[in-house]
Amino acid sequence: MNIVIIQYNAGNIQSVLYALARLGVEATVTDNVETIQAADKVIFPGVGEASTAMQYLQERALDKVVKNLKQPVFGICLGMQLMCAYSEENNTTCLDIFEEQVKLFKPTDATIKVPQIGWNTISNLKSNLFKGVPEESYAYFVHGYYAALGDHTIGTAQYIQPYSCALHKDNFYGVQFHPEKSAKVGEQIIQNFLSL
Amino acid sequence: MLTKRIIPCLDIKDGRTVKGINFEQIRDVGDPIELGAFYAEQGADELVFLDITATVEKRKTLSELVNKIAHKINIPFTVGGGIKTEEDVTVLLQNGADKISVNTAAVLDPTIINRFARNFGSQCVVLAIDIKCEEDNNWYVYLNGGRTKTNKLVMDWAREAVDLGVGEILLTSMNHDGTKQGFALDITAQLAETLPVPIIASGGGGNEQHFYDVFTQGKADAALAASIFHYKELAIPDLKKYLHDKGVSIRL
Numbered sequence: 273m274n275i276v277i278i279q280y281n282a283g284n285i286q287s288v289l290y291a292l293a294r295l296g297v298e299a300t301v302t303d304n305v306e307t308i309q310a311a312d313k314v315i316f317p318g319v320g321e322a323s324t325a326m327q328y329l330q331e332r333a334l335d336k337v338v339k340n341l342k343q344p345v346f347g348i349c350l351g352m353q354l355m356c357a358y359s360e361e362n363n364t365t366c367l368d369i370f371e372e373q374v375k376l377f378k379p380t381d382a383t384i385k386v387p388q389i390g391w392n393t394i395s396n397l398k399s400n401l402f403k404g405v406p407e408e409s410y411a412y413f414v415h416g417y418y419a420a421l422g423d424h425t426i427g428t429a430q431y432i433q434p435y436s437c438a439l440h441k442d443n444f445y446g447v448q449f450h451p452e453k454s455a456k457v458g459e460q461i462i463q464n465f466l467s468l
Numbered sequence: 469m470l471t472k473r474i475i476p477c478l479d480i481k482d483g484r485t486v487k488g489i490n491f492e493q494i495r496d497v498g499d500p501i502e503l504g505a506f507y508a509e510q511g512a513d514e515l516v517f518l519d520i521t522a523t524v525e526k527r528k529t530l531s532e533l534v535n536k537i538a539h540k541i542n543i544p545f546t547v548g549g550g551i552k553t554e555e556d557v558t559v560l561l562q563n564g565a566d567k568i569s570v571n572t573a574a575v576l577d578p579t580i581i582n583r584f585a586r587n588f589g590s591q592c593v594v595l596a597i598d599i600k601c602e603e604d605n606n607w608y609v610y611l612n613g614g615r616t617k618t619n620k621l622v623m624d625w626a627r628e629a630v631d632l633g634v635g636e637i638l639l640t641s642m643n644h645d646g647t648k649q650g651f652a653l654d655i656t657a658q659l660a661e662t663l664p665v666p667i668i669a670s671g672g673g674g675n676e677q678h679f680y681d682v683f684t685q686g687k688a689d690a691a692l693a694a695s696i697f698h699y700k701e702l703a704i705p706d707l708k709k710y711l712h713d714k715g716v717s718i719r720l
Contacts, residue, residue: 284566286538286561286562286563286564287538287564287566290538290539290564291542293539294539294540294542319589319591319592320589321589379664382661382662382664383660383661383687385664385665385666385689386664387590387591387635388470389591389635389636389666389689390470390471390472390473390513390666390689390690391470391471391473391513391719392469392470392471393469410471410719412543412544413470414544414591415591430469431470450544452542453542453543453544453566454542454543455508455542455543456542458542459542
C-alpha cells in the first residue's frame with residue numbers, strides 16, 4: 273500500500289512517520305502533487321498556526337490538491353482544522369471540506385488552561401475509524417482551537433463545552449487529537465484508517 | 469474529561485539514565501530507551517528526558533538517542549538540556565521530540581522563548597524553572613542545574629515567560645527534590661492558579677499521597693518524578709489507580 277504524508281510546514285510530520293514505522297508501515301513524505309494524487313492513502317498532519325499553514329498550502333496549490341483527493345484522507349490536529357470551513361485562528365478561510373467552524377476555547381474560570389494539553393476521553397464514536405476503540409477511550413490532545421459539533425461529527429470530546437474530536441465526510445476523515453501519540457488507542461485508529 | 473498527567477523524568481548523562489539527590493550524587497539507573505518504553509507501557513502520560521551533560525560535542529549523541537526513543541515510544545515526550553538556538557530545537561523536533569524544554573538559556577536571553585514559540589508553536593515550548601525558597605521566604609530562580617542563584621523571583625519570571633509564549637512550566641523545587649517528603653504545594657498552587665498555562669510540579673514526590681496532594685492542594689496539571697519510579701518504589705499503575713480511586717481525573 274502506498275501511503276503519503278503531505279509535506280508542509282507542520283510540526284508533527286516526523287512523529288506521524290515514526291508512528292507508522294512502529295506499526296511496520298512505510299510512508300512517503302512529500303509535497304509532490306503527482307505522488308500525493310497517486311497514493312492509496314493520504315495523511316494530512318498538522319501542528320502549528322492556521323493562517324501560516326493555509327498560506328503555505330495555497331502558495332504551492334496544495335489546498336486544491338487536498339480538497340480534490342478521492343482516496344481516504346486523514347487529517348490530524350491542525351490538519352483536521354484546516355479541512356473545516358473557517359478558523360477563528362487569525363481569521364482564516366480553510367479548505368471547506370467539512371462545513372464545521374473552528375473556534376477558540378474561551379475559559380470559564382482561571383483554572384482552565386488554554387491550550388488544552390493532555391489526555392481526554394473520546395465519546396459518541398461513529399465510523400469504522402473507531403472500530404475496536406471503546407467509548408471513553410483516552411487520546412492525547414494539544415490545541416487551543418476546536419471544531420464545533422456538526423453534521424460531520426463522528427466523535428466528541430468535552431473541554432469547556434462538547435466539541436468535535438473527529439469529523440468524517442465522504443473520503444475525508446479528521447481527528448483533533450494525536451493518534452501518533454495516543455498509545456495503543458492511537459495505534460488502533462491509525463490501523464483502522466489504513467484498513468479503510 | 470481532561471486528566472492529570474503522571475510524568476516520569478529521565479536524566480540523561482552520556483547516553484544513560486542517571487539520578488542525583490538534591491541535584492548531586494549522580495547514579496546510573498539504566499538505558500533511557502528501555503526505561504522510557506517501560507514507563508509508556510506502564511501508563512505514563514508523557515516522558516521528559518533531560519540531558520544533564522548537554523555540551524556541544526554531546527548534542528549529536530542526544531539527537532541520535534531522541535530518534536531511537538521516538539521510534540520506540542507511543543506517548544508524547546519532551547527533551548531538554550543545553551538548548552539555546554532554533555537549530556537545536558529543529559534537530560530535536562526533526563528527530564521526533566514533541567516538545568523541548570529550556571531553562572538557563574531562557575533566563576540569560578528571554579527572547580529565545582518568543583522566537584521558539586513563533587517558529588515552533590507555544591505547545592512545544594516548556595519552560596523549566598529550578599527554584600529554591602530562601603531564608604527570606606521568597607522563591608528564587610536558580611540556573612545551571614541549581615548551581616547558580618539569581619535574584620529573579622519565580623512568579624515574576626514565570627509571568628514574563630508566559631507573556632513571551634511558553635506553553636507549559638515545569639517547576640522544580642530544589643528544597644524538595646530528592647527528599648521524597650512531598651511536593652512544594654504552596655508555590656505550585658500559586659503558579660497554577662495565576663498563570664494560564666499548565667504547571668508540571670516536580671521535586672519531592674515520594675508516595676501516592678504526595679501526588680494526590682499536588683493535584684488537589686497544589687492544583688498542578690501534571691506531576692513529574694524520577695527516583696521513586698526508577699528505583700521501583702512506586703509503580704505507575706498502582707499510583708494511577710490510587711489517584712483514580714480518590715477521585716482524581718486520571719487515565720487508566
